[in-house]
Amino acid sequence: MTKRQEIATPSRTREILNKYDLSAKKSLGQNFIIDTNILRNIVKTAAVDENTTVIEVGPGIGALTEQIAKEAKEVFAFEIDDRLLSVLADTLSPYENVTILHQDILEVDFEQFKEKYLENTTRLVVIANLPYYITTPIIMHLIESSLAVDEMVLMMQKEVASRLEAKPSTKAYGSLSIALQYYMDVEVAFTVPRTVFMPQPNVDSAIIQLKTLKEPPVHIKNELLFFKVVRASFVQRRKTIWNNLKKTIGDKNKEQELKEAFQKANVDPSRRGESLTIEEFGQLADALVSCNLEDSFL
Numbered sequence: 001m002t003k004r005q006e007i008a009t010p011s012r013t014r015e016i017l018n019k020y021d022l023s024a025k026k027s028l029g030q031n032f033i034i035d036t037n038i039l040r041n042i043v044k045t046a047a048v049d050e051n052t053t054v055i056e057v058g059p060g061i062g063a064l065t066e067q068i069a070k071e072a073k074e075v076f077a078f079e080i081d082d083r084l085l086s087v088l089a090d091t092l093s094p095y096e097n098v099t100i101l102h103q104d105i106l107e108v109d110f111e112q113f114k115e116k117y118l119e120n121t122t123r124l125v126v127i128a129n130l131p132y133y134i135t136t137p138i139i140m141h142l143i144e145s146s147l148a149v150d151e152m153v154l155m156m157q158k159e160v161a162s163r164l165e166a167k168p169s170t171k172a173y174g175s176l177s178i179a180l181q182y183y184m185d186v187e188v189a190f191t192v193p194r195t196v197f198m199p200q201p202n203v204d205s206a207i208i209q210l211k212t213l214k215e216p217p218v219h220i221k222n223e224l225l226f227f228k229v230v231r232a233s234f235v236q237r238r239k240t241i242w243n244n245l246k247k248t249i250g251d252k253n254k255e256q257e258l259k260e261a262f263q264k265a266n267v268d269p270s271r272r273g274e275s276l277t278i279e280e281f282g283q284l285a286d287a288l289v290s291c292n293l294e295d296s297f298l
């Protein structure tokens with residue numbers, strides 16, 4: 001058998017798309033990578049080795065899957081588009097450690113998946129060139145699942161990557177940055193120009209590396225309240241945190257308790273939400289519990 005060219009080259013990608021009479025579906029965020037070096041770099045960033053089990057979201061025609069399969073113990077790749085199933089069976093036929101699962105990643109029951117496939121897993125990593133239209137739902141779905149993911153290495157729109165890693169007092173910092181940084185250590189690994197995709201998207205991309213924290217950066221009394229307070233603090237970014245929280249509570253009689261909570265947390269109520277660290281949001285959420293304002297948010 002003659003050795004096949006790797007999938008992530010312009011000529012092989014074109015050949016595969018022609019052979020199966022496929023065109024990329026914009027509605028499913030299909031932009032295929034045609035640069036093997038970038039894919040190898042993604043796999044390297046995730047430190048994939050023979051002890052690593054990988055979950056991939058959206059294998060497409062198998063370009064990234066192929067590079068993962070060469071290094072990993074096993075790859076489980078979730079693809080929603082049924083047109084790609086026979087393509088993947090063909091392009092990935094040399095790799096016995098790949099399992100393609102025809103499912104919407106947002107609908108996956110990870111409890112069942114874990115029982116069926118992950119019994120002997122020592123290191124679990126998620127790698128994806130994400131469909132950009134559902135970047136945040138996918139990340140949150142994976143974080144909130146019962147999977148013990150050690151690390152995620154994900155390609156996404158550059159602007160979204162900046163929001164995920166943003167620090168306080170920057171324009172990109174918001175409830176999404178905090179929601180993620182509560183669970184993960186977040187870092188942009190490298191950026192990717194739009195020219196390495198077929199078809200080319202209208203935006204540049206970045207690879208983000210997320211490492212699961214052993215412990216959250218703050219210990220808080222009520223996590224649900226913490227996240228509600230964070231979201232409420234950013235409802236109107238340009239307003240003070242006092243105004244945003246007062247509006248959420250919506251009861252004039254509780255202003256005194258709210259004032260006390262700010263004092264207790266040692267947070268100046270005239271600041272904007274975007275200037276507060278995760279730790280300060282934690283102190284504030286705990287103070288709201290102490291001042292009996294929990295129910296006003298939940």
Ligand code: SAM
Nearest residue numbers: 028031032033058059060079080104105129131
């Ligand atoms: N991994 C390939 C690559 O790098 O060339 C393709 C990446 S493409 C940006 C995104 C892929 O995600 C497409 O194959 C698309 O069909 C798939 N996809 C879109 N929505 C999905 C969903 N909800 N669940 C699983 N896969 C999805």
